[in-house]
Amino acid sequence: MARSLLITGIGELVTNAPGQRPAGFAALDRAALVIEDGLIAWIGPSAAVPAADASVDVAGRAVLPGFVDSHAHLVFAGDRSAEFAARMAGLPYQAGGIRSTVAATRAATDAQLRAGLRRLAAEMLGQGTTTFECKSGYGLTTEHEARSVALAAEVTAEVTYLGAHVVPAEFAERPGDYVDLVRGPMLDACAPHCRWADVFCEDGAFGADEARAVLTAAAGRGLSPRIHASQLGPGPGIRLAVELGAASADHCTFLTGDDVAALASSDTVATLLPGAEFSTRQPYPDARRLLDAGVTVALATDCNPGTSYTTSMPFCIALAVRDMRMTTQEAVWAATAGGARALRRPDAGYLAPGARADLVVLDAPSHAHLAYRPGVPLIHQVYQSGESVKIKLLCAVDSGK
Ligand SMILES: [Zn+2]
Numbered sequence: 001m002a003r004s005l006l007i008t009g010i011g012e013l014v015t016n017a018p019g020q021r022p023a024g025f026a027a028l029d030r031a032a033l034v035i036e037d038g039l040i041a042w043i044g045p046s047a048a049v050p051a052a053d054a055s056v057d058v059a060g061r062a063v064l065p066g067f068v069d070s071h072a073h074l075v076f077a078g079d080r081s082a083e084f085a086a087r088m089a090g091l092p093y094q095a096g097g098i099r100s101t102v103a104a105t106r107a108a109t110d111a112q113l114r115a116g117l118r119r120l121a122a123e124m125l126g127q128g129t130t131t132f133e134c135k136s137g138y139g140l141t142t143e144h145e146a147r148s149v150a151l152a153a154e155v156t157a158e159v160t161y162l163g164a165h166v167v168p169a170e171f172a173e174r175p176g177d178y179v180d181l182v183r184g185p186m187l188d189a190c191a192p193h194c195r196w197a198d199v200f201c202e203d204g205a206f207g208a209d210e211a212r213a214v215l216t217a218a219a220g221r222g223l224s225p226r227i228h229a230s231q232l233g234p235g236p237g238i239r240l241a242v243e244l245g246a247a248s249a250d251h252c253t254f255l256t257g258d259d260v261a262a263l264a265s266s267d268t269v270a271t272l273l274p275g276a277e278f279s280t281r282q283p284y285p286d287a288r289r290l291l292d293a294g295v296t297v298a299l300a301t302d303c304n305p306g307t308s309y310t311t312s313m314p315f316c317i318a319l320a321v322r323d324m325r326m327t328t329q330e331a332v333w334a335a336t337a338g339g340a341r342a343l344r345r346p347d348a349g350y351l352a353p354g355a356r357a358d359l360v361v362l363d364a365p366s367h368a369h370l371a372y373r374p375g376v377p378l379i380h381q382v383y384q385s386g387e388s389v390k391i392k393l394l395c396a397v398d399s400g401k
Pocket of ligand 1: 071073228300304
């Protein structure tokens with residue numbers, strides 16, 4: 001028989017009640033909830049709670065839906081801290097920097113890649129991320145891309161094929177041949193492990209025609225599209241994402257009026273990745289322009305070793321509030337319900353009876369503290385499908401690699 005858990009004494013319960021999009025942030029004061037069979041079974045006032053098998057009083061702390069990180073590159077080897085330090089000293093970021101991670105990733109053993117991936121996944125969970133996406137893109141051969149997506153599928157259902165991340169050095173003189181590999185044999189090898197396909201559509205990476213060819217081929221194998229678009233300069237990626245019905249256009253740092261209009265008239269989410277602008281000292285995307293136009297906005301980490309080596313959704317929320325002029329409510333919604341929409345996950349990103357019991361208990365009385373107290377470890381407890389996460393244990397598993 002299923003055991004139920006009552007959480008009472010909630011100072012602020014952020015629910016993101018469905019049907020209130022795009023500004024669907026909703027919160028209850030002095031609330032309680034019941035978890036049963038991994039789902040939310042009941043939500044109501046602390047003054048009128050039902051019976052449960054066990055209970056915990058969170059003493060006025062805020063409770064939020066677990067964060068949904070819809071954009072992360074976690075399968076890699078190597079360290080690019082020297083490149084970061086040089087960039088902070090004045091060198092610009094160029095897309096070719098990916099190639100140094102490709103060399104290290106190809107040279108790594110499966111065990112090394114798996115250990116790094118699990119360490120980052122545990123780091124995410126410890127910071128309240130209960131659903132995350134993971135891309136390939138540092139293998140760039142059929143063998144190494146297939147290995148990357150197979151490893152990613154060990155830790156998440158949201159696996160993205162990113163063979164079209166950058167043209168590897170060995171194809172520099174014949175990029176068309178690389179596109180044919182990505183949309184042909186490499187796709188065939190990767191598709192069984194993936195739900196999504198992505199292309200880095202940018203000068204120095206892949207153009208609109210190449211991106212369309214890859215994503216169309218991937219759709220033929222059942223993979224839904226998402227696009228890295230307009231990170232380094234204006235380009236065709238955002239409008240291509242809308243044209244293809246992509247779940248998300250990611251980065252959106254350089255926006256044209258046509259881009260904003262296209263997003264506003266579509267179901268494509270604009271996923272903003274402020275960790276990348278922070279780590280490359282680029283201007284932040286214009287979140288206000290998107291929100292004011294009615295675009296659905298998500299926040300994600302873009303965790304990767306080159307341009308945003310953070311797994312922290314609270315850090316991204318703080319950046320969005322401080323530097324992108326999102327309200328604390330908009331930023332928390334974008335990091336939870338927004339991410340769920342970017343992954344087309346109707347079961348995540350909100351708290352209501354029937355939703356997955358993925359939630360975060362903050363060591364703070366309100367969601368605003370995530371931006372108000374930047375850099376402070378505010379995650380008191382995390383529940384994933386109703387199970388309490390043993391943060392320290394998870395982080396210890398792979399610390400001795
Ligand atoms: Zn990315």
